[in-house]
Amino acid sequence: MSRSRFRLVVDPVACDGAGVCAELLPEVISLDPWGFPIVASGDVAPGLVDMARRAVVSCPRLALHLVRVDD
Amino acid sequence: MTAPTGPGRLLDSVGTAEVVRLDAHLARWGAVPDLPVRSLLEAVDQSGLRGHGGAWFPVGAKWRSVAAGRSPIVVANGAEGEPASGKDRLLLHHAPHLVLDGAAVAAKAVGARRVIVHVSDDSVADVTTALAERERRGVDACSFEVVIAPDRFLSGQESAVVNTVNGRNIGIPSFVALRPVREQGIAGRPTLVQNVESLADVALIARYGPQWFRSVGTHDSPGTALITVTGLWESSRIVEVPLGTTLENALGITPGRADTIQAVLLGGYGGGWLPTSTALSLPFTEEAARALGTSIGAGVAVLLPAGVCPLVEVARVARYMEGEGAGQCGPCVNGLDVLASQLELLAHRPHTLSGGLSAFPTLCGLVEGRGACHHPDGVARFVRSALGVFGDHAAVHLQRGPCQTTRPFLPVPSASGVLR
Numbered sequence: 001m002s003r004s005r006f007r008l009v010v011d012p013v014a015c016d017g018a019g020v021c022a023e024l025l026p027e028v029i030s031l032d033p034w035g036f037p038i039v040a041s042g043d044v045a046p047g048l049v050d051m052a053r054r055a056v057v058s059c060p061r062l063a064l065h066l067v068r069v070d071d
Numbered sequence: 072m073t074a075p076t077g078p079g080r081l082l083d084s085v086g087t088a089e090v091v092r093l094d095a096h097l098a099r100w101g102a103v104p105d106l107p108v109r110s111l112l113e114a115v116d117q118s119g120l121r122g123h124g125g126a127w128f129p130v131g132a133k134w135r136s137v138a139a140g141r142s143p144i145v146v147a148n149g150a151e152g153e154p155a156s157g158k159d160r161l162l163l164h165h166a167p168h169l170v171l172d173g174a175a176v177a178a179k180a181v182g183a184r185r186v187i188v189h190v191s192d193d194s195v196a197d198v199t200t201a202l203a204e205r206e207r208r209g210v211d212a213c214s215f216e217v218v219i220a221p222d223r224f225l226s227g228q229e230s231a232v233v234n235t236v237n238g239r240n241i242g243i244p245s246f247v248a249l250r251p252v253r254e255q256g257i258a259g260r261p262t263l264v265q266n267v268e269s270l271a272d273v274a275l276i277a278r279y280g281p282q283w284f285r286s287v288g289t290h291d292s293p294g295t296a297l298i299t300v301t302g303l304w305e306s307s308r309i310v311e312v313p314l315g316t317t318l319e320n321a322l323g324i325t326p327g328r329a330d331t332i333q334a335v336l337l338g339g340y341g342g343g344w345l346p347t348s349t350a351l352s353l354p355f356t357e358e359a360a361r362a363l364g365t366s367i368g369a370g371v372a373v374l375l376p377a378g379v380c381p382l383v384e385v386a387r388v389a390r391y392m393e394g395e396g397a398g399q400c401g402p403c404v405n406g407l408d409v410l411a412s413q414l415e416l417l418a419h420r421p422h423t424l425s426g427g428l429s430a431f432p433t434l435c436g437l438v439e440g441r442g443a444c445h446h447p448d449g450v451a452r453f454v455r456s457a458l459g460v461f462g463d464h465a466a467v468h469l470q471r472g473p474c475q476t477t478r479p480f481l482p483v484p485s486a487s488g489v490l491r
Contacts, residue, residue: 011246012400013443032437036401065249 014063093204117281124266127357140261150220150227158297167201173270224395244444289315302374338368341449343456380477406438
């Protein structure tokens, strides 16, 4: 049985660059010169999925989405 | 009612009549045959038709996806916000009934009762006149409405079209990556947004079949394309050519004439620059253009004449594109402004560019893939390709200063729409 794979997606319209996501998940999210998140490409490492969920619910603009990747 | 055999399909009767009225349209093409839905979907699939709005997505696949939803809506999209393109306006003026036939076929195929004709202000009279003719004759089973596209670069973008018709965030795209328009668009319904040229092709595919459609063009890009050509004649002109033809052959450009062209911009202001010889000998298809890092977009070719400073042109377009952004995604709002400012320095005050050209690839990388729509990606492609093709010219600017005199060449609207 294969484990589900997940990716983080930023809704750039909703995002206002609060930066909470980069603080909670620096392994995956960095900030550009203007404070907007840059998400590392590829799936979220399985060990970081719980933390990614926390980042999603912590975003003050609800601009971060954890999306299941279909095989 | 013979099928056209030459490359002139959509513009078949140009020259015989400026505007093809309904009587002349029916005399030339006959009525659309009343095919069952399954046959229509199969015909469009087999035709290999791809969307001519700029994305070149397979039309059949898009229709099937929309048809799978409940009560879909069809949009015939002729917004054409790209300043270097005029083919949709020409088509709607010259052969509105081909477009409307195609929209009616699309509505039938996907199970839509409602068709929105979304066009720029310039085309409203052409469309309303044509719709009145059809109404009098009782041609259509679906209902048509005309919605005016705001005069903005992004107004034809799929999610922007949905917003305009819905009446909120008019002309502004949405973040639709997680919920595409073909699933949830106008009034929350599955929505098919199809370029008017693609629909005109559909009108002929419904009449003459997919094999006829494939008799010109390439295997992956069958049929013809309307191309807006700027820089070859006194004013821009629209030509219809079989996809896969080289511009050299399609436009009859001699080697002597080619020598007077500095470079070629394909795909408009979200497309990319190519060296003249490469562009003129390239088979004109989206896949050939993409292999070289550019796009044919909505069928745009701009031939930049000698004697024009390309860096001034690139800066003008970059600033225009910055102003035409929707203003809602941080990386695009910030990044395009910096990019345009740096390009203005390179064009006019190159000695003040401390890091030379090194900042440009980084800046492009900071905007690519980070918008709700592809606006920043297009600008980045335009700028990256420009620095590749005009690298020598940029080096001259950095060493010796800007060009002394130059006249503006690329069409850039001076003031954009009021919906800023």
